[in-house]
Amino acid sequence: MDVDGRVLPPPDGGDRVATRVDHDGAPLALLVHDPVLLDDPELVEAACAAAALALSNERRPSGPCRSARTSRVEPSRTEQTTSP
Numbered sequence: 001m002d003v004d005g006r007v008l009p010p011p012d013g014g015d016r017v018a019t020r021v022d023h024d025g026a027p028l029a030l031l032v033h034d035p036v037l038l039d040d041p042e043l044v045e046a047a048c049a050a051a052a053l054a055l056s057n058e059r060r061p062s063g064p065c066r067s068a069r070t071s072r073v074e075p076s077r078t079e080q081t082t083s084p
Helices: 035-039 041-058 065-081
Strands: 017-023 024-032
Touching: 017 035, 017 041, 024 041, 035 041
Parallel strands: none
Antiparallel strands: 017 024
16 A cells, blocks of 8 residues: 555565565555565564554554543552652
Protein backbone atom coordinates (compact mmCIF):
# COMPACT_ATOMS: atom_id res chain seq x y z
CA MET A 1 0.00 0.00 0.00
CA ASP A 2 1.30 3.43 -0.79
CA VAL A 3 0.99 6.56 1.36
CA ASP A 4 -2.39 7.31 -0.22
CA GLY A 5 -3.80 3.89 0.71
CA ARG A 6 -3.67 2.39 -2.78
CA VAL A 7 -2.78 -1.30 -2.91
CA LEU A 8 0.45 -1.92 -4.79
CA PRO A 9 1.32 -5.18 -6.51
CA PRO A 10 4.20 -7.18 -5.03
CA PRO A 11 7.48 -7.13 -6.94
CA ASP A 12 7.72 -9.73 -9.69
CA GLY A 13 11.40 -10.57 -9.52
CA GLY A 14 14.22 -8.27 -10.43
CA ASP A 15 16.08 -6.42 -7.73
CA ARG A 16 13.37 -6.65 -5.01
CA VAL A 17 11.60 -9.44 -3.17
CA ALA A 18 8.68 -9.37 -0.76
CA THR A 19 8.40 -11.08 2.59
CA ARG A 20 4.99 -11.37 4.23
CA VAL A 21 4.53 -9.65 7.58
CA ASP A 22 2.06 -11.43 9.88
CA HIS A 23 0.40 -10.26 13.08
CA ASP A 24 -1.49 -12.68 15.32
CA GLY A 25 -1.25 -15.30 12.58
CA ALA A 26 -2.87 -13.14 9.91
CA PRO A 27 -1.16 -11.44 6.96
CA LEU A 28 -0.64 -7.75 7.66
CA ALA A 29 1.74 -6.40 5.02
CA LEU A 30 4.53 -7.16 2.60
CA LEU A 31 8.05 -6.04 3.39
CA VAL A 32 9.77 -5.26 0.09
CA HIS A 33 13.54 -5.53 0.29
CA ASP A 34 16.77 -6.44 -1.44
CA PRO A 35 17.02 -10.20 -2.06
CA VAL A 36 20.47 -10.34 -0.46
CA LEU A 37 18.74 -9.97 2.91
CA LEU A 38 17.29 -13.46 2.46
CA ASP A 39 20.80 -14.70 3.31
CA ASP A 40 20.16 -13.44 6.87
CA PRO A 41 16.75 -14.83 7.87
CA GLU A 42 17.10 -13.57 11.45
CA LEU A 43 17.47 -10.01 10.17
CA VAL A 44 14.41 -10.38 7.92
CA GLU A 45 12.44 -11.87 10.82
CA ALA A 46 13.44 -8.98 13.09
CA ALA A 47 12.48 -6.42 10.43
CA CYS A 48 9.10 -8.13 9.94
CA ALA A 49 8.50 -8.17 13.70
CA ALA A 50 9.33 -4.47 13.96
CA ALA A 51 7.06 -3.68 11.01
CA ALA A 52 4.21 -5.72 12.51
CA LEU A 53 4.57 -3.91 15.83
CA ALA A 54 4.64 -0.48 14.20
CA LEU A 55 1.66 -1.25 11.96
CA SER A 56 -0.41 -2.77 14.75
CA ASN A 57 0.33 0.25 16.98
CA GLU A 58 -0.70 2.54 14.13
CA ARG A 59 -4.04 0.74 13.89
CA ARG A 60 -4.78 0.95 17.62
CA PRO A 61 -7.80 3.03 18.52
CA SER A 62 -7.27 6.53 19.77
CA GLY A 63 -9.59 8.85 21.56
CA PRO A 64 -11.45 8.50 24.87
CA CYS A 65 -10.88 4.76 25.33
CA ARG A 66 -7.16 5.06 24.81
CA SER A 67 -7.00 8.13 27.07
CA ALA A 68 -8.83 6.25 29.82
CA ARG A 69 -6.34 3.38 29.64
CA THR A 70 -3.43 5.80 29.73
CA SER A 71 -4.84 7.72 32.69
CA ARG A 72 -5.07 4.47 34.69
CA VAL A 73 -1.51 3.46 33.87
CA GLU A 74 0.23 6.78 34.47
CA PRO A 75 -0.54 7.02 38.24
CA SER A 76 0.67 3.46 38.82
CA ARG A 77 3.94 4.23 37.05
CA THR A 78 4.37 7.42 39.08
CA GLU A 79 3.77 5.53 42.33
CA GLN A 80 6.34 2.89 41.37
CA THR A 81 9.01 5.42 40.50
CA THR A 82 8.49 7.58 43.58
CA SER A 83 8.25 4.75 46.13
CA PRO A 84 11.42 3.97 48.12
